[in-house]
Amino acid sequence: MMYKVVEKFVSINGEGRLSGQLAVFIRFLGCNLDCSYCDTKWANKENTSYTLMSEEEIYEYIKGTKVKNVTLTGGEPLLQENIIQLIEYLSKDNELSIEIETNGSVSLKEFTKIKNRPRFTMDYKLPSSGMEYKMLIDNFSYLKKEDTVKFVAGSMHDLERAKDIIDKYELKNRASVYVSPVFGKIDVKGMVEFMKEHKMNDVTLQLQLHKIIWDPEKKGV
Numbered sequence: 336m337m338y339k340v341v342e343k344f345v346s347i348n349g350e351g352r353l354s355g356q357l358a359v360f361i362r363f364l365g366c367n368l369d370c371s372y373c374d375t376k377w378a379n380k381e382n383t384s385y386t387l388m389s390e391e392e393i394y395e396y397i398k399g400t401k402v403k404n405v406t407l408t409g410g411e412p413l414l415q416e417n418i419i420q421l422i423e424y425l426s427k428d429n430e431l432s433i434e435i436e437t438n439g440s441v442s443l444k445e446f447t448k449i450k451n452r453p454r455f456t457m458d459y460k461l462p463s464s465g466m467e468y469k470m471l472i473d474n475f476s477y478l479k480k481e482d483t484v485k486f487v488a489g490s491m492h493d494l495e496r497a498k499d500i501i502d503k504y505e506l507k508n509r510a511s512v513y514v515s516p517v518f519g520k521i522d523v524k525g526m527v528e529f530m531k532e533h534k535m536n537d538v539t540l541q542l543q544l545h546k547i548i549w550d551p552e553k554k555g556v
């Protein structure tokens with residue numbers, strides 16, 4: 336099988352449970368959503384240049400970096416044709432710790448059947464993204480403790496909505512729960528005050544480390 340890879344690189348993971356650790360990123364072409372805040376819109380344009388890579392070539396690249404954490408992302412990685420074959424192929428290597436960043440609109444059902452499946456870092460798109468209506472609530476039932484639900488908030492209204500969803504679906508009992516500011520859009524101190532006011536125990540506030548270390552617009556980091 337061949338996959339449309341728009342960039343591959345090693346960096347510090349700037350997000351999620353392995354934030355701060357080295358990771359190999361494979362970014363795939365194309366997305367079905369159009370989040371207002373997307374910092375990777377360039378990867379979603381059908382005319383974006385990409386490299387066709389087989390599962391073997393992707394695996395060889397990853398192993399050649401000697402980095403064990405792998406993040407499959409995009410664009411929306413789960414929309415790649417035959418992505419299940421790639422995930423199964425990579426999942427055979429127990430030395431790899433694989434995470435998939437996914438946007439919450441693609442059913443996880445088939446992916447949860449994969450032996451030694453990767454961890455999902457699944458967004459729940461909040462109102463300011465304009466994509467909340469695309470969220471598949473059933474996906475919450477496929478999550479396990481190793482997975483993460485991420486809420487990217489662009490306003491205090493978004494944060495209120497995130498709290499409602501976290502409580503309504505008891506997400507803290509299902510997976511790790513992260514909140515993340517839309518970069519430069521919301522006062523992070525205000526997010527902390529909100530979390531304090533609402534006693535949001537067991538929710539992790541993240542900042543995109545890579546946008547602190549490098550130019551926030553820089554690709555390949």
Ligand SMILES: C[S@@+](CC[C@H](N)C(=O)[O-])C[C@H]1O[C@@H](n2cnc3c(N)ncnc32)[C@H](O)[C@@H]1O
Binds near residue numbers: 374375411439
């Ligand atoms: C570029 S997306 C790719 C994976 C998948 N399409 C998704 O949205 O989860 C990776 C992560 O970056 C987040 N993200 C995108 N633009 C952002 C921004 N401007 N500020 C903060 N997080 C952002 C997304 O919400 C998602 O959690």
Ligand SMILES: Nc1nc2[nH]cc(C(=O)O)c2c(=O)[nH]1
Binds near residue numbers: 349375408545556
């Ligand atoms: N350094 C770094 N860490 C990341 N974690 C998730 C990313 C993504 O775009 O999915 C990402 C990214 O784009 N860069």
Ligand code: SF4
Binds near residue numbers: 367372376379409438
């Ligand atoms: S789903 Fe992810 S890649 Fe697609 S537009 Fe939203 S943030 Fe960007």
Ligand SMILES: [Mg+2]
Binds near residue numbers: 374375
């Ligand atoms: Mg990114």
